[in-house]
Amino acid sequence: MPKELWKGNEAIAEASVRAGLEAYFGYPITPQTEVLEYLSRRMPELGRAFVQAESELGAINMVYGAACTGVRVMSSSSSPGMSLMMEGVSYIAGTEVPAVLVNVMRGGPGLGNIAPAQADYNQAVHGGGHGDYQPIVLAPASVQEAIDLMGLSFDLAEKYRSICMVILDGCVGQMMEPAQMPEMKPIKRANWDWATDGKMGKRERRILSSIYLDPIEEEKMNLRVLKRWKTIEANEVRYKEYFLDDAEFVIIGFGTAGRVALSAVREARAEGIKVGLLRPITVSPFPFEVIDQLTARVDAFLVTEMNSGQMLEDVRLAVKGRVPVEFYGRMGGVVPFPDEILNEIHRMAKVKLSVDIHPRDAWLERMTHA
Amino acid sequence: MLKENLVYDRPEGFTDTPTHYCPGCTHGVAHRLVAEVLEEMGVIDRTIGVAPVGCSVFAYNYFDTDFVEAPHGRAPAMATGVKRVMPDRIVFTYQGDGDLASIGMGEIVHAAARGENITVIFINNANFGMTGGQMAPTTLPGMKTSSSVNGRDVETQGYPIRVSEMLSTLDGVGYCVRRSLHDPKNIRLAKKAIRMAFEVQARGLGFSVVELLSTCPTNWGMTPVNSLKFVEEHMMPAYPLGDFKVSDAIKQIKI
Amino acid sequence: MPAKGWIEVSDTYCKGCEICIGACPQSVIELNMSHLTPKGYHPAHTFKDGCTGCAICAVVCPDAAITVYREMTKVAAPISV
Structure with missing residues (x-):
């Protein structure tokens, strides 16, 4: 057809x-x-x-x-x-x-x-x-x-x-x-x-x-x-991988948030930042295993969602505190622009990330004091 | 024993399971009449029942037909789903007054308004039986229940709903009558009405509902026999028996 | 002469609610106080002659516990040619 x-x-x-x-x-x-x-x-x-x-x-x-x-x-x-x-x-x-x-x-x-x-x-x-x-x-x-x-x-x-x-x-x-x-x-x-x-x-x-x-x-x-x-x-776990082979940073986002993130990933790649995207297609069953495997070889994750970090908790379950997990979300019906996610990628590439603070708390701090 | 000697036997539409109803509860009579009608019409094999939530929640244990069990009040919606994809099956709901007239008022009114080709058996015993005799929309003014201990006060607890009168105003309704189960004559009339309701469905003549005045001896705090008197003396004046809607096409049906 | 009938009340189904007792036109039904069903009810039974097999007890019975029989009236013997 x-x-x-x-x-x-x-x-x-x-x-x-x-x-x-x-x-x-x-x-x-x-x-x-x-x-x-x-x-x-x-x-x-x-x-x-x-x-x-x-x-x-x-x-x-x-x-x-x-x-x-x-x-x-x-x-x-x-x-x-x-x-x-x-x-x-x-x-x-x-x-x-x-x-x-x-x-x-x-x-x-x-x-x-x-x-x-x-x-x-x-x-x-x-x-x-x-x-x-x-x-x-x-x-x-x-x-x-x-x-x-x-x-x-x-x-x-x-x-x-x-x-x-x-x-x-x-x-x-x-x-x-x-x-x-x-x-x-x-x-x-x-x-x-x-x-x-x-x-x-x-x-x-x-x-x-x-x-x-x-x-x-x-x-x-x-x-x-x-x-x-x-x-x-x-x-029945299904997901899509983008640029994951040599990725140092991995963004995880589903649906539209994942799609917006892909634009940011492409721009970051053009700048030479080794970032990839994992987009879950089945959010239930959740792709715990692939995230677990990625954890062994990447520097940090960025979860991006159009909510306050709901899937974030499932990602944290898979990562188990081994590497930093960062979060960027927009809520209330706001759709993030690729630039916003690109900014997050830049930030992650620049600053030293911590596993000690809850990513939602850190994000909330940035959101309300920016 | 000669088979020809038999005058009355337990209907084939019933399973062998004894009902869980209290002694003397006329739910059992209503069940039996439905089972007899399904048997007489020869439709047991293609009938799918929809059980409610309430005392008759286990209705599915007693009829020898396929059955599904609906959430509280939603039986007419579930029956709609079944009937729309299986239009050649006989689909009926069996609902009490808490189920149909309280939580399920939206579902029953709209199923009726759409003229869903289903049959509804509606048991009006003026209280919530299963949960222990609380006030229902059908509880009579002044009637004591476990949630209207001084008698239903219409100032604060409102007035009873006459379901049949209300449903009969809807154009989608083909057949809407009220009968009583308090004595042999009325039980026979109730059976005729149930037969008619199922005939209406079998002919595709629209929504059919039979309201049955029924007893709740346990929660009314009466003997089964006195409960029958209560129906006659107190419920029938508030809920008059009668044919509230019989469409012209249905009037032609001879059974 | 009225028809002669009889009933059988099922121990499995009867709950001793007494509705049939009040409904019986011949007043020939009572609870059998010397018998308990497996569920612990005193079931209905006929305690004297007079049942006509009218089946009104079965019509009012909420538990379909009553089977009703009636004696057949004599039919003419088949005609042989």
Whole structure:
């Protein structure tokens, strides 16, 4: 297929359709609404299910119902709406049914604003709903990558009977880029051995529920899901490396922050500074191992995010205090310019870095006293 | 024993599991009527139930059909998800008044307004049973519950919601009636209504809901028999039985 | 002559709620105080003749615990030619 100009949100919608999406349930919220609008046209013309729900609570529970029948189903929202969905997210995780959710993140907390942000990292990666569960979380940095990851997200969700969340920010959702769509995949209903799609004279009845009244049984479920998570961690970590071979400094950033950092890395390279970029594509499972390996051979890390340093804590877990980790973040819907990150690279190349101060504290000091 | 001697037997739509309901709770009657109707219509095999949160949270243990278990109040949304991707299945929710009329008011109203082709069995027993008899939106004025110990004071705790009357104002609703489970005659009428509600769905004639006045002997602090009298003497005047919406197309159905 | 019927009350399901006792038009049901179900309830039983097999007890029973039978009225013998 040739490249076409696609808007991020619409690209996500079409890529999902082509991956075999059978049902979409959503609710309008900026900067995600184009996903809903696009599918309100596209799904009915293909004879597939589309409902604009009464709320995100309604939408996520429609997703939950459809997911129980074993079809490919998704919803999308933005930060405040995603918070509302967390009830259903926990139930879906507790019932072990596959579902795909897209969060086009905006500035927060509260109503915040409609500018691009990455402040829902902790909610997505470390579990925003109640109880023990870990969703798979993918973070695209371009329209093309968003398209590619939508197909993957359905495959992963089904393979592991898991929630697969795709988190992007308003930048990727709203911008237009040339991108290539995959071929339309025909709808194939898998004959799952767990789906509640009616006995139809072929089998015993099935129940899908997140209730395990006996604590011992609930713990068994917790262990089962945790073991599955270990398999996911072993098999599904994805990331992109840029200029890492001889890097003395490594920047780590996901999504738009990673993409902005790449521009800074290229400029720094042009100046002769040996800096590289690691851009996690799966922020959950997190690429702990590659960071651990890098720690052995680099001088320092710089974590850059559009939040107050949420992924930073995961990087610090991987680095274990062996080399300095620096942080540069913008919050509230502010997108950093490459120059800002280049300045950080210059600073790191110049001054003696310490492992003794928390990188967030040092950054806060610089932010508020600059 | 000759098979022809049999007048009444436990319906095939039921599993062998005894219910967890308190002795005399009419949830059991409502369950039995649904099971009988599904059996008589021959749709057990293609039915998917949606259980609520509340006393009937374990409804999925009792019906011999596929079942999913919804978060509190969200059963109509979940049923929407199931029905939209499986339009040839029979999909029903079974919800109490805490579930449907309190936390789930948004979901039920919008499922009804969309005319979702699902059937809702709504149990009105004027309190939250599962958590120990707290005040519900359906609690009668002056009625004592564990969270309205001096009786529901309408000045501070508001007035009961008449769900059927309210839902019947929505154009998406095809069939909306209230029945009672307090005596044999009304139980038979309730069964006819449940049958009609499922027939409505089977014919794709829109949203169908049957509200059933039900007892809660344990939390009302009454014997099961006295609870039935309470329904007749106190609940029926507040929640009159009747057909609140029967669309013209549905009036043509003969069962 | 009224029809003759009988009921069987399941020990598995009956919870001794007494609703069938009040509903029985013939007043032939009571709790069996000399018997306990495995769950510890005194189950319903018929304590005297008079059951017509009308099944009203089964209609009101919240636990589908009652099976109802009725004696068949005599049918004409098949005609042989």
